[in-house]
Amino acid sequence: MTAHQLIFAYLAIAITGLSVMVITRRNPVHAVLWMLVLFVHIAILYLFLNAEFLAAIQIIIYAGAILVLFLFVIMLLDVKDVEMERRFLGLWPAGVVITAILTLLSVIVLREIDVFPPLGQFSIERIRSEGNIMTIGRVLYTRHLLPFEIASLILLVAIIGAVVLAKKRKGVE
Amino acid sequence: MEILWTFIKVFIIVNIVMLHVAYAVYFERKVIGHMQARLGPMHVGPHGLLQPIADGIKLFFKEDIIPSNADRPIFYIAPVIGVVAALGSVAVIPFWRGFSIADINIGILYILALSSIGTYNVILAGWASNSKYSFLGSLRSSAQVISYEIAMGLSLVGVIMLAGSANLSDIVEAQSGGPFIVSQFIGFFVFLMAAIAETNRAPFDLPEAETELVAGYFTEYSGIRWGLFFMGEYTGMFVMSALASICFLGGWHGPDFWIFSHVPGIVWFILKVYAFIFFYFWIRATLPRYRYDQLMSLGWKLFIPLALVNIFITGVIKLL
Structure with missing residues (x-):
């Protein structure tokens, strides 16, 4: 494996793992913090693709502004009482079905995509x-x-x- | 070989900046002391010159107290985030022609990105401490920082438009004819105020307002963890002052006549940076702290519109 593949492998595994961490945390503040780490990894992925502007914007907008707003809202509302409520827990079968459909769709779409398309004018x-x-x-x-x-x-x-x-x-x- | 040279540069610059941070605290106490007709630190060394060293040693050996119901991992990490983000921003600052650790095209955006990451130290420290004073400080900080980050970003857009680049070295080169402060004085004013709010300095230091919140977000911290907040804050001040002198005062360029043209660029740069740092101290000794709602209305109703007007005017002038 080349260095590039190693970095990409690390980023792919880390991004998937971090996403799982985000949705499995009980404490909403911890979930937001894992999301912060996740966003930083996505920014590194952009940087790795030579998209330095996107990487900076990813950090400024998502990590710097939107996540701070999330934290702000979570801290102001006491989310602890809400998390155990029944109407939020009873929806998981629907979630599983939707996820399965989305996965199927993305598999179909991804098979159509040409990994090495003809190069455009922006080399x-x-x-x-x-x-x-x-x-x-x-x-x-x-x-x-x-x-x-x-x-x-x-x-x-x-x-x-x-x-x-x-x-x-x-x-x- | 190149990577070794980079490591040496990083090592030297980090050490200089950390030493600077220690002595900026001394400098601040002296300046404010003299402004208030006091002497400031006098006892350790001649004129108290060894005071920062003594303070540093004291902080390292103090007990590290953690509140009983604190969120430990976050409590540990919070002060580190601030220092890392602030020191990371130093990497793109061009000290003189051709000398910076990383000369990247998105220099300004990189500093803005790291400063927005750096604000997490205040928010997280306040939340993880499990104390109402800290928590209030952290809530204030999160709202304040979002508001003033917008004004700061917008105030730099005018500079990027004039220089045609977000690379800090290019911005300095574009000012060889004259500093941008002449045409960008609105942007300069907004940036200066937003930078004070962004580094949580007086008169915008509401997250740590000691008259109402004990010490705000770092009430529960002690020892070197408490010291890390100060390192982060003073490094942040240094970065903001450097950014102001690069974007508005022409960085390493000095007046180009008589003996002034023989003065090396680094001297001009350091002079400008220290002028800004002095300004920070001066304003702290002069102005009382803002009230929270005044701070927010100032940010949203004055600075952001001013910065937008500045972008519009700059655009029109650039087109003509």
Whole structure:
């Protein structure tokens, strides 16, 4: 095995193992912390694929902001009483069925995927010379402008929704 | 051979930074002492110069007390995360032309990423201590850090736009004509304030507000674990000061006339970094602590809009 394969093997095993750790923890704060380790491993995987920008964003957005929000919510709500409640425990057969269907689907889809597709115009050398951020920015604002704007519109709707929900209504008291 | 050289560089820089951290504490006590018409530490060594060494030895030999219901693994790890994240950020800082441990393209993003990881030490320490004061400190910190991280990231976007790169060496090179503080003064202001909040320093040190929370998130810590929080905080201050002088004051560039053009770049860089560190101490001695809701409204209603306006103006100027 080459060094690359060794690193990839470690990352694959670690990411799977860490995901299992996340969903088996009783204490929700511990689960979030395992998820933090998991996100850092995913960032290393991105780095390993020469996607340094994605790796940094993965850490800043997911590990730095979203997980802190998770922790914030978990700490404010006392989740301990909720975890033993029956309606959260009785759903596991449905979970098993959905997981089985999803696994089957992904097996079918993955068999269709060509592992070594024809190379596009963005070769490793070109991305390295232009820099990750510039390449992503250029593609995002030219070729994928419409999906990008749609995504930002959806996020805007979410922000407005949060404000509407959180705002106190003056007339209704 | 190259990897050996990197190890030597890492060893030297980590030692210099740790020594700097020890003496920054001394420096802070002296500066604040003189600002308040006191002398500061005077007894150990001439003018108290050996005080940091004595403090370090004392901290190493103190008893390591752990609260009875603390979450032990997290309690152990929390202070380490802060130090590791802060020291890790030093790796990308260019001290002078061509000298940094790692010259990577996403330098700014790397420092932002590590500083967002570094905030976990406050949050986790507060939670794992199983004490209400620590817990309140950690809740405050998690909200404060998320808010000010946005402002900090946005304030640096203007710099990235002007330099056309997120590589710290390229940013310094782009300022050979003049520092970015001239055109990016709004960004500079927002960054300076956000950096203070990010490193939990006064007047934004609500997570450890001693008048209301005893010592906030590290109330239950003792000995060298407590010392690790200070190492993390002061290293963080050093990194933020270095980032400010790289992004806004032109890093290793100095004035280019008369005898000034013969001064080596590292001198300029260190002068600028220490000016910022002095500013941190100065502001701590001058301003009272903010109230929590004032801090949040300042972050969301002033700094983030200001940073967005700055990005817009920079974009317009860049287009014209």
